[in-house]
Amino acid sequence: MSSTRFDIIETPLAGLKVVQRKPLADARGFFARFYCAEELLAAGFKKPIAQMNHTLTRSVGAVRGLHFQYPPHAETKLVSCLSGEIFDVAVDIRRGSPTFLKWYGDILSAENQKSLLIPEGFAHGFQTMTEDCELLYLHTAGYSSDAEGALHHADPQIGISWPLSVTDLSTRDQSLPYIDESFLGIEL
Secondary structure, X not given: OOOOOEEEEEOOOOOOEEEEEOOEEEOOEEEOOOOOHHHHHOOOOOOOOOEEEEEEEOOOOEEEEEEEEOOOOOOOEEEEEEEOEEEEEEEEOEOOOOOOOOEXXXXXXXXXXXXXXXXXXXXXXXXXXXXXXXXXXXEOOOOOHXXXXXXXXXXXXXXXXXXXOOOEOOHHHHOOOOOOOOOOOEOO
């Protein structure tokens, strides 16, 4: 039996990883390691967990995001879907990055046992593919309203191909402006 309980999968965006849990299953169900500081350190989760958040989004097609925090409150996140299925997206907003404003998306669900490990310098959002999607986020920094930032989910400079029509957005996310020439990204 392997001593590692995760496969770490590289994405086209440096530092952004897919964490594939490897559950041990039997007739009763399964056991899966959700977090291991030692194993995830090599994948880029280098700071201790400072905050955990749990969300529920009820309707299909809803989008939450694209949210981030400016330094010194920038955070690494481990995002997992506990119930339902989502299309999870991370956008590189690191100033000077060769993949600046490029995005990566993947399906996360309870069934596929995947998480997205999102490093500092990325905006994050997701779209619900089913009803009643529950997510668990592990953060390396606590939320700070003074450091809050966000990008518009439909910004043409990013060009995310959401799999479904967007059916629900918060009032705040609806009113976000598109990126202009003054947005140079965040410097870490």
